Amino acid sequence: MKKTEYTLPRGRFLKPLCFALVSDLHGGDPEPVLRVLREEHPDYILMPGDIFERLDGTENAHHRNALTLLEGAAALAPTFYSTGNHEDGGVRSWSPTWRIAVKKRDYDSRDLAAIAQTGTVFLEDSFVLKDGIAFGGLCSGLINEGRKPRLDWLEEFCRVDAPRVLLCHHPEYYEPYLKELPLNLIVSGHAHGGQWRFFGRGVFAPGQGIFPKYTAGVVEDRFVISTGLKKSRKIPRIFNEPELVFIRLS
Numbered sequence: 413m414k415k416t417e418y419t420l421p422r423g424r425f426l427k428p429l430c431f432a433l434v435s436d437l438h439g440g441d442p443e444p445v446l447r448v449l450r451e452e453h454p455d456y457i458l459m460p461g462d463i464f465e466r467l468d469g470t471e472n473a474h475h476r477n478a479l480t481l482l483e484g485a486a487a488l489a490p491t492f493y494s495t496g497n498h499e500d501g502g503v504r505s506w507s508p509t510w511r512i513a514v515k516k517r518d519y520d521s522r523d524l525a526a527i528a529q530t531g532t533v534f535l536e537d538s539f540v541l542k543d544g545i546a547f548g549g550l551c552s553g554l555i556n557e558g559r560k561p562r563l564d565w566l567e568e569f570c571r572v573d574a575p576r577v578l579l580c581h582h583p584e585y586y587e588p589y590l591k592e593l594p595l596n597l598i599v600s601g602h603a604h605g606g607q608w609r610f611f612g613r614g615v616f617a618p619g620q621g622i623f624p625k626y627t628a629g630v631v632e633d634r635f636v637i638s639t640g641l642k643k644s645r646k647i648p649r650i651f652n653e654p655e656l657v658f659i660r661l662s
Contacts, residue, residue, distance in 0.1 A: 422661045424575040430454045433657035435601025436462040436640025439474025442481035461496025461581030469520035486531035494535040494549025496581035546572040550580040583626035584619040598635045603627040605639030608650040
């Protein structure tokens, strides 16, 4: 795992800040992530999805790893978590034979209670105010009709008179849904860096196809995409090390 740092203009934020972007753990080992977070002391920790493999009440090592990450992160800094397609049951979305595993979002109440107990703020198509900053979480829309995310709550979010930070698992949502909105910082994952990277370009990402546009880096000084933390066994990463991202506003 590598550490990636980006420095962006402070804009509406009242003081210099550091955000950690932690994405796509998929229930992997949380300890290397927590070790770097302890070293860097971010002001806020943002987790835009696929931290768990499921939120359906399944108890296994992956589930425990995800809870360990949330608990350890929340002990270091205010931590905000919104879900991705895996938590929803929209898995293997890259496959031409993909089918929705569930008909509606229905997180297990025991999982939600366990997340709350870690001290993490869970954002399900919702937002909260913290320290004069509005933090929102846009959930995956893959299980919805037309695979579209729920957008109605964003109107109220964008009216909040505060800097607005949006966690959005899918980077492909940027152009059709988010680009024209007055959002100050948007963070995403999901694309896993395009899995194979050549000459700074990813090869494939679910929802974007071949040679996807949004797989890593910074767009328009406000949209930051992580390549994520998962090390795939079936389709190995090539020239694409898992990363933990730090966004410094100055």
